[in-house]
Amino acid sequence: MKIWMDGALTDIEKARIDPRDRGFTLGDGLYETIRVSDGRILRLDKHLARLAAGLRLLRIASPFDETALTRALGETLDANTLSDAVLRLTISRGPAARGMAPDPAGQPTTMITAAPYSRPGPSRAVIATATRRNEHSPLSQVKSTNCLDSVLARIEAAERGGDEAILLNTAGRIAEASAANLFALIGGMLVTPPVADGALPGILRAEIIARLGATERPLSPADLTQSDEIFLTSSLGVRPVISLDGRVIPAGGMAARIAAEL
Amino acid sequence: MKIWMDGALTDIEKARIDPRDRGFTLGDGLYETIRVSDGRILRLDKHLARLAAGLRLLRIASPFDETALTRALGETLDANTLSDAVLRLTISRGPAARGMAPDPAGQPTTMITAAPYSRPGPSRAVIATATRRNEHSPLSQVKSTNCLDSVLARIEAAERGGDEAILLNTAGRIAEASAANLFALIGGMLVTPPVADGALPGILRAEIIARLGATERPLSPADLTQSDEIFLTSSLGVRPVISLDGRVIPAGGMAARIAAEL
Numbered sequence: 001m002k003i004w005m006d007g008a009l010t011d012i013e014k015a016r017i018d019p020r021d022r023g024f025t026l027g028d029g030l031y032e033t034i035r036v037s038d039g040r041i042l043r044l045d046k047h048l049a050r051l052a053a054g055l056r057l058l059r060i061a062s063p064f065d066e067t068a069l070t071r072a073l074g075e076t077l078d079a080n081t082l083s084d085a086v087l088r089l090t091i092s093r094g095p096a097a098r099g100m101a102p103d104p105a106g107q108p109t110t111m112i113t114a115a116p117y118s119r120p121g122p123s124r125a126v127i128a129t130a131t132r133r134n135e136h137s138p139l140s141q142v143k144s145t146n147c148l149d150s151v152l153a154r155i156e157a158a159e160r161g162g163d164e165a166i167l168l169n170t171a172g173r174i175a176e177a178s179a180a181n182l183f184a185l186i187g188g189m190l191v192t193p194p195v196a197d198g199a200l201p202g203i204l205r206a207e208i209i210a211r212l213g214a215t216e217r218p219l220s221p222a223d224l225t226q227s228d229e230i231f232l233t234s235s236l237g238v239r240p241v242i243s244l245d246g247r248v249i250p251a252g253g254m255a256a257r258i259a260a261e262l
Numbered sequence: 263m264k265i266w267m268d269g270a271l272t273d274i275e276k277a278r279i280d281p282r283d284r285g286f287t288l289g290d291g292l293y294e295t296i297r298v299s300d301g302r303i304l305r306l307d308k309h310l311a312r313l314a315a316g317l318r319l320l321r322i323a324s325p326f327d328e329t330a331l332t333r334a335l336g337e338t339l340d341a342n343t344l345s346d347a348v349l350r351l352t353i354s355r356g357p358a359a360r361g362m363a364p365d366p367a368g369q370p371t372t373m374i375t376a377a378p379y380s381r382p383g384p385s386r387a388v389i390a391t392a393t394r395r396n397e398h399s400p401l402s403q404v405k406s407t408n409c410l411d412s413v414l415a416r417i418e419a420a421e422r423g424g425d426e427a428i429l430l431n432t433a434g435r436i437a438e439a440s441a442a443n444l445f446a447l448i449g450g451m452l453v454t455p456p457v458a459d460g461a462l463p464g465i466l467r468a469e470i471i472a473r474l475g476a477t478e479r480p481l482s483p484a485d486l487t488q489s490d491e492i493f494l495t496s497s498l499g500v501r502p503v504i505s506l507d508g509r510v511i512p513a514g515g516m517a518a519r520i521a522a523e524l
Contacts, residue, residue, distance in 0.1 A: 015281045019277045024291075100412050111281055136394035137414075146408040146409075
């Protein structure tokens with residue numbers, strides 16, 4: 001596997017993250033997971049815009065502009081001879097001495113990896129009780145590498161026999177799944193939690209709201225138990241939730257119809 | 263500088279974190295910052311106990327037991343010929359394929375670095391408005407590498423002319439500083455926020471509560487403005503807050519007296 005790191009392609013076994021990289025020591029980084037279909041990088045402008053918002057929030061000055069990153073993504077794809085793939089672009093604040101405060105003179109680390117794409121299957125989800133997503137932090141609005149709440153939720157899901165977790169926010173409302181947005185069909189209306197409730201501004205999420213007229217509104221766990229259908233969206237695709245906390249949800253085919261429309 | 267990584271000492275310029283390490287890609291790790299004074303590692307049992315609690319929460323099985331980690335810390339200290347130092351022990355879940363769910367067969371990464379100790383100076387603190395600490399997440403109770411809320415708060419502090427930030431929890435109560443616990447002297451009583459409000463269970467914090475009789479109670483920003491003294495504690499020491507949001511706090515010398523007592 002070839003990896004692109006700070007301007008050059010190299011074998012992943014030889015690529016090195018510095019042990020002092022704040023991405024490793026403090027989770028001080030951002031990422032995007034980008035779908036490639038038939039050799040085409042999907043929705044790249046949206047991914048780069050979200051990444052830019054994250055960089056601004058964290059005050060990280062990327063050494064590579066959007067043109068350079070676009071070229072680098074293409075090179076990584078070509079080097080791995082993949083046409084249906086997942087690209088992951090990660091930018092961390094880079095190596096630094098100890099301490100929480102960033103050094104404005106630090107040199108960020110930029111890394112791109114590629115993996116073969118496989119369509120996500122239907123989910124047996126649980127509503128996580130182990131932790132809550134923090135809608136009071138602006139980190140809920142960018143794709144940072146501080147993923148431990150989602151990791152804890154997925155550990156809980158596995159321990160309860162599920163394969164996906166839905167996180168509540170600190171107020172007890174539905175925020176999103178561990179790495180996907182959530183939509184529910186309730187009384188004939190397609191609804192999804194607002195970003196103010198801790199939903200990541202997902203790219204497919206925005207497209208479904210704009211093109212299919214889904215409504216953003218706060219959702220409680222009780223709302224979900226009254227849903228006719230629930231499905232999850234991420235840049236990797238749309239997948240139905242076929243059970244929630246062990247209760248079977250009838251498959252209505254909405255996830256498949258929406259996937260086909262997008 | 264010598265670094266200890268997964269069982270061996272090596273030059274830090276040659277040490278390598280795998281680009282697929284979940285510590286780098288997902289912030290999936292824990293750490294301890296440990297003071298060394300006159301060649302003696304301070305409060306090591308407490309640090310290892312807190313680390314163990316974090317490992318249990320994250321379901322990471324450390325390949326090194328406490329005896330092995332203790333030996334490794336000593337070796338790292340010796341290799342860097344430091345006697346007043348800060349050791350940092352980091353354990354991440356290690357390299358993995360993409361995805362949020364951990365692979366139970368994964369091999370964690372264990373890393374120890376050492377740096378010369380310098381006593382932290384007095385703080386000009388601000389109460390962060392940029393973000394909130396999530397007291398609803400069990401991550402607030404362990405020392406994980408998901409540090410971005412603290413990093414955001416420190417960026418805000420610097421932009422407002424301060425050098426330390428105090429974080430509120432999601433309910434608007436005082437939680438802690440960016441990498442330290444907070445104590446306040448209010449009406450002759452020494453008080454500190456409870457861990458239920460998002461205070462990390464700090465090791466010096468516990469010692470001050472047990473030995474000096476400080477009281478855990480919820481604190482509001484208004485409580486802080488009525489404090490006669492405020493000081494911060496971490497494993498690196500005790501330091502007074504000499505101004506809060508630009509308002510000068512008279513130096514009462516309590517931080518110095520407590521540092522001397524511990």
